[in-house]
Amino acid sequence: MTRRKFIKKLINTGVMVMAGAWCLAKKTIPRKFIRAVKSDSFPGSLKPLRDIKCESKWSG
Amino acid sequence: MKVQCELCPKICLIAPGQSGECRVRVNIDGVLRTVVYGYPCSIHIDPIEKKPLFHFLPGSKILSVATVGCNLHCKNCQNWEISQANPEESQAFACPPQELVKLTNQNHCPSLAYTYTDPIVYYEYTYDTAKLARQADIRNVLVTAGYINEEPWKQLLKYVDAANIDLKGITDDFYRRVCSGTLKPVQNALVLAKGSGILVEVTNLIIPTLNDKPEQIGRLVRWIKANMGSDTPLHFSGFYPRYKMQHLPPTSQKTLELARQIGMGEGLEYVYIGNLFSKEGENTYCPSCKSLLIERVGYSILKNRLKDGNCPDCGKEINGVWK
Numbered sequence: 001m002t003r004r005k006f007i008k009k010l011i012n013t014g015v016m017v018m019a020g021a022w023c024l025a026k027k028t029i030p031r032k033f034i035r036a037v038k039s040d041s042f043p044g045s046l047k048p049l050r051d052i053k054c055e056s057k058w059s060g
Numbered sequence: 061m062k063v064q065c066e067l068c069p070k071i072c073l074i075a076p077g078q079s080g081e082c083r084v085r086v087n088i089d090g091v092l093r094t095v096v097y098g099y100p101c102s103i104h105i106d107p108i109e110k111k112p113l114f115h116f117l118p119g120s121k122i123l124s125v126a127t128v129g130c131n132l133h134c135k136n137c138q139n140w141e142i143s144q145a146n147p148e149e150s151q152a153f154a155c156p157p158q159e160l161v162k163l164t165n166q167n168h169c170p171s172l173a174y175t176y177t178d179p180i181v182y183y184e185y186t187y188d189t190a191k192l193a194r195q196a197d198i199r200n201v202l203v204t205a206g207y208i209n210e211e212p213w214k215q216l217l218k219y220v221d222a223a224n225i226d227l228k229g230i231t232d233d234f235y236r237r238v239c240s241g242t243l244k245p246v247q248n249a250l251v252l253a254k255g256s257g258i259l260v261e262v263t264n265l266i267i268p269t270l271n272d273k274p275e276q277i278g279r280l281v282r283w284i285k286a287n288m289g290s291d292t293p294l295h296f297s298g299f300y301p302r303y304k305m306q307h308l309p310p311t312s313q314k315t316l317e318l319a320r321q322i323g324m325g326e327g328l329e330y331v332y333i334g335n336l337f338s339k340e341g342e343n344t345y346c347p348s349c350k351s352l353l354i355e356r357v358g359y360s361i362l363k364n365r366l367k368d369g370n371c372p373d374c375g376k377e378i379n380g381v382w383k
Contacts, residue, residue: 033066033211035184036085036094043095044128044150049103052163056104056124058176059138060111060203060224 061090067183068131068208069245081240082181083146084129096127097185099152100160101142102176105167107359111175111203112334114344115293115380116222116259118354119361122201123169125160126176127152127185132205133240134228135304136267143177144303157189164198171221175203183212190219199381206249207241213249214256222259222381224295225250229264229271230280238270247287254288259381261293263334266311266319268299277319281326290327291347291379296320298335317341330379349374 001009065072065080072080074087084096108122128150130143137143142150155163164172172193179186179202190200199221206225208216227250229235232243253260262284266272277296284292296319298311316333320341323331333341337358344354351373355363365372369382 033209033215034092035187036065036067036092036097038097038184039086039088039093039095042099042152042154043148044099044146044152046099046154047151049153049155052103052123053105053167055106055110056102056176058102058104058126058142060124060175 063087063090063092065092066209067212068180069242070131071209080131081133082129082131084127084181094182094184095147096129096152096182098154098156099127099147100125100155100185101128101145101150101152102126103153103155103160103163105169106173108171108173108201109356109359109361111173111201111224112263112295112297112332113201113222113224113259113261114295114332114354114356115261115330115378115382116201117170117199117381117383118364120171121167121169122171122173123160123164123167124173124175125155125189126174126179127182128177129181130178130205131181131207131241132178134205135238136265136299136308137303138300139176140303157185157192160189161192161196161198164193165196169198171199171201173201173203175201178204178207180204180206180208183208183216187216187219190216194219205239205241206246206253208245208249210248210252213252217253217256217258220253220256220258222261223253224261224263225253226263226265227280227284230276230283234271238267247283250284251287254292259379260288261295262288263295263297264319265297265299266315267305268308268311268315270308272311272315272319274318274322277322278326281323281328285327290329292328293330293332293379294323294328295332295334296323298333300335311336313338344378346371346374346376346378348376353378 329347342356
């Protein structure tokens with residue numbers, strides 16, 4: 001192996017190691033949570049509020 | 061431009077015009093928007109025992125609210141008509157946080173539940189309403205699968221008084237196959253909630269052939285005891301064939317009674333049975349002297365012998381929020 005090839009290989013390996021470390025670090029650093037913005041309107045249809053005093057049919 | 065939602069462990073990378081897995085968090089012109097904020101699909105007044113919460117203001121009514129959407133896709137979902145609905149195809153009420161707090165007060169409910177689907181996906185609506193409710197002396201209750209990232213969870217817990225959190229299974233494989241989720245974030249959410257000082261009750265839905273083996277139940281119970289404490293109330297709930305699991309039979313009484321026995325045998329102090337009638341499985345007993353403290357049938361309280369949160373016979377303090 002020539003000196004030029006060796007240095008090229010060394011640089012490539014170094015770059016790959018750095019990229020790998022960056023990916024790992026990105027995964028381990030806690031992500032900053034940003035709230036979603038309230039939408040201007042509801043995409044479905046709206047209905048009037050009916051009697052809420054009856055027990056729900058839904059579980060929970 | 062794509063946006064990344066950091067709310068839950070799915071961390072969806074959302075293309076313009078598309079929504080995350082929950083269907084309700086949408087990339088509109090490069091901005092992450094919640095399209096269900098202030099638009100619940102369901103508002104009802106339920107008994108608190110229906111959540112189920114057995115150690116939080118027993119016998120009280122709770123205003124219960126939900127929007128469409130969920131970040132999990134459980135094949136057995138009992139509420140799939142709303143949890144798996146697209147907002148575009150659904151109907152909702154216009155009810156901003158202030159209105160919800162007003163409704164709670166008008167109906168003399170001491171607490172407000174964010175429930176039915178999963179309050180995680182309508183996080184901002186839950187958070188803002190809970191903050192306002194706290195100012196109005198209304199208690200906040202979450203009924204959730206706990207599939208959320210740590211930072212938003214910690215922020216929300218500041219305004220929460222009690223939660224019923226599902227622990228649907230005790231293996232990652234179960235969560236992946238049945239719920240399209242993972243186990244670890246749920247365990248983290250449970251531990252964080254308990255550590256925050258709020259009342260936490262846990263629900264485990266027992267599905268025949270999938271998570272009903274005694275060794276699986278034993279493992280789940282031991283995890284709760286080791287990580288959340290023996291005073292954590294646990295509800296074993298019966299499965300009914302629904303949604304994509306109509307081929308399985310309902311959970312038998314025998315399985316639920318066995319699960320309760322395992323739970324109590326492993327040292328959990330309050331183990332309940334839900335979704336099926338059980339003579340003793342709905343009652344609260346003193347873990348110290350074994351006397352009957354709260355007698356329940358369905359969602360009704362027949363007898364409540366607690367004295368300021370203590371057993372009237374031996375004086376043991378019972379974990380809960382009683383007034």
